[in-house]
Amino acid sequence: MLGNANRYYASGELDEAIQVLTDVVRIDPNIRAPWFTLATIWEEKGDKEKNIMFKIVGTHLGGTRVTAQDWAQLGGESR
Numbered sequence: 001m002l003g004n005a006n007r008y009y010a011s012g013e014l015d016e017a018i019q020v021l022t023d024v025v026r027i028d029p030n031i032r033a034p035w036f037t038l039a040t041i042w043e044e045k046g047d048k049e050k051n052i053m054f055k056i057v058g059t060h061l062g063g064t065r066v067t068a069q070d071w072a073q074l075g076g077e078s079r
Contacts, residue, residue: 032061
């Protein structure tokens with residue numbers, strides 16, 4: 001499913017990519033990649049609020065790999 005979503009994204013079919021990625025997140029919400037891809041898509045579509053929301057979830061799923069600097073950068077983006 002992620003492969004299909006990435007193909008849709010790469011070919012500019014953003015709405016289709018969103019649909020597939022949303023299904024991936026429903027099936028396994030603990031996978032980080034779809035959250036960040038959704039964040040990128042929403043950024044491209046001009047929806048800053050959704051972009052930040054998806055980045056927050058993806059960053060949260062990073063566990064100990066995420067640094068305070070990562071959170072500080074995300075906090076700065078959300079202002």
